Amino acid sequence: MDIPRHWRLHNQRYKLEGSRCTRCGTLAFPPRPICRVCRSRDMEPYTFSGRGTVYSYSVVYQSPEGFEAYVPYVVALIDLEEGVRITAQLTDVNPDEVYIGMPVEMVVRKIREDGERGLIVYGYKFRPPLTA
Amino acid sequence: MTRKLKPNRDVGIVGYGAYVPRYRLAAEAIADVWRGGQNATLPVESKSVPGPDEDTVTMAIEAAQNALRRAGIAPEVIRAVWVGSESHPYAVKPTSTIVAQALGIAPYTNAADFEFACKAGTEAMQAAIGFVGSGMAEYAMAIGMDTAQGRPGDALEYTAAAGGAAYIFGPAEEAIAVLEGSVSYVTDTPDFFRRAYQKYPEHGNRFTGEPAYFHHVLSAAQALMDELGLKSEDFAAVVFHQPNSKFPQRAARKLGFTREQIHAGLLAPVIGNTYAGASPLGFTAALDEAKPGDRLLIVSFGSGAGSDAMSFIVTDRIEEVRDRAPRTRAYIERRQAVDYATYLRWRKKVKVH
Numbered sequence: 001m002d003i004p005r006h007w008r009l010h011n012q013r014y015k016l017e018g019s020r021c022t023r024c025g026t027l028a029f030p031p032r033p034i035c036r037v038c039r040s041r042d043m044e045p046y047t048f049s050g051r052g053t054v055y056s057y058s059v060v061y062q063s064p065e066g067f068e069a070y071v072p073y074v075v076a077l078i079d080l081e082e083g084v085r086i087t088a089q090l091t092d093v094n095p096d097e098v099y100i101g102m103p104v105e106m107v108v109r110k111i112r113e114d115g116e117r118g119l120i121v122y123g124y125k126f127r128p129p130l131t132a
Numbered sequence: 133m134t135r136k137l138k139p140n141r142d143v144g145i146v147g148y149g150a151y152v153p154r155y156r157l158a159a160e161a162i163a164d165v166w167r168g169g170q171n172a173t174l175p176v177e178s179k180s181v182p183g184p185d186e187d188t189v190t191m192a193i194e195a196a197q198n199a200l201r202r203a204g205i206a207p208e209v210i211r212a213v214w215v216g217s218e219s220h221p222y223a224v225k226p227t228s229t230i231v232a233q234a235l236g237i238a239p240y241t242n243a244a245d246f247e248f249a250c251k252a253g254t255e256a257m258q259a260a261i262g263f264v265g266s267g268m269a270e271y272a273m274a275i276g277m278d279t280a281q282g283r284p285g286d287a288l289e290y291t292a293a294a295g296g297a298a299y300i301f302g303p304a305e306e307a308i309a310v311l312e313g314s315v316s317y318v319t320d321t322p323d324f325f326r327r328a329y330q331k332y333p334e335h336g337n338r339f340t341g342e343p344a345y346f347h348h349v350l351s352a353a354q355a356l357m358d359e360l361g362l363k364s365e366d367f368a369a370v371v372f373h374q375p376n377s378k379f380p381q382r383a384a385r386k387l388g389f390t391r392e393q394i395h396a397g398l399l400a401p402v403i404g405n406t407y408a409g410a411s412p413l414g415f416t417a418a419l420d421e422a423k424p425g426d427r428l429l430i431v432s433f434g435s436g437a438g439s440d441a442m443s444f445i446v447t448d449r450i451e452e453v454r455d456r457a458p459r460t461r462a463y464i465e466r467r468q469a470v471d472y473a474t475y476l477r478w479r480k481k482v483k484v485h
Binding site for chain 2: 122
């Protein structure tokens with residue numbers, strides 16, 4: 001259990017809050033203290049829209065400890081519409097429905113529970129968009 | 133003596149949002165296991181089931197995001213986040229702070245969890261009305277959300293479902309529906325309860341009907357109509373707490389409402405009883421179909437026991453905001469059937485030694 005680490009990351013995980021370089025505009029997720037393009041240290045928080053497409057994916061049948069309840073689940077590389085690629089679980093989708101290029105949107109879901117007594121960790125996952 | 137609750141400052145709903153999980157369990161699938169397939173008198177057709185990574189927190193966040201989209205206000209102007217539920221994921225640790233953080237409403241906001249069985253959602257709505265009506269806050273958010281649990285084989289297993297709705301209250305000038313007045317009616321009636329550390333509730337079987345549901349629902353609705361000088365035909369739509377398909381329809385008939393008036397907000401037959409989410413969610417479905425000038429009635433019921441009745445008049449702004457977020461029916465039509473074994477696994481009812 002690492003409560004301070006989960007707490008530090010809550011805006012990243014709940015809101016997809018990354019960083020934007022105020023000098024050259026380069027976006028990053030997770031947030032970086034130094035711009036990877038122009039080396040500037042003037043970074044500001046940037047909240048991503050949460051919309052993107054699946055770049056690639058894999059179906060997990062043998063999970064790491066703590067994720068057994070969700071097996072089988074899909075882990076995907078997702079190209080956010082702002083041009084940043086991130087890794088996340090997909091949810092509300094059957095593994096056989098997933099394809100490369102599939103549009104997805106971010107939702108907040110339970111990532112894992114630290115046993116019966118510990119912290120419940122929430123964070124971003126992605127699902128097929130619910131058209132309004 | 134007035135029995136009505138209404139703030140001096142006019143208040144209304146400025147945003148609303150629904151959430152229902154994707155999965156459904158057919159009542160027949162439960163009857164196959166526990167009643168040898170005897171399915172002549174099942175209380176609903178199917179119920180909504182939360183996915184393995186969903187709980188009251190995650191569902192409240194999505195409903196609240198939908199409410200924010202419709203309200204079109206910045207999250208940081210909201211001064212209260214109140215979540216009513218009987219399935220808060222933590223026994224101690226507020227659901228509301230997680231929701232407030234995820235939505236960008238924190239830190240300058242009041243946050244609290246409400247508890248009153250199936251009435252916790254409208255209880256939070258009443259409090260939000262008071263908070264805005266007093267002028268303490270411009271905007272306050274109230275959420276009713278549940279992932280209800282029924283003991284396997286119990287009558288409640290057929291209906292205990294997941295879903296709910298979020299409302300943002302604000303000044304009447306910005307509202308999509310303005311509050312006309314409300315009534316709260318409570319008595320000490322132990323029709324259904326869950327003791328500390330118990331996983332499943334106990335209920336009084338038939339005792340949950342006449343002295344509990346019907347007495348409180350009918351008393352609150354009738355008192356509000358009397359206080360406002362209104363008759364059943366004055367309402368375009370009415371939403372009752374819906375623990376099954378039958379109760380809300382019978383309550384409507386007793387109060388003189390027609391099938392057409394309850395149709396839009398009657399969701400229990402296909403998604404079951406979403407507990408604290410039930411009447412708030414039915415009300416989002418009614419708002420989805422409402423026209424400017426319509427008068428809408430919501431009547432909740434919570435065991436223990438009590439009812440809140442609230443009357444609203446819909447404004448022109450409804451047309452402008454309605455499609456900024458998915459409609460309630462969009463969530464209900466997004467459905468994937470699960471079998472009883474999957475449901476048991478996801479709801480952690482399978483014992484692993």
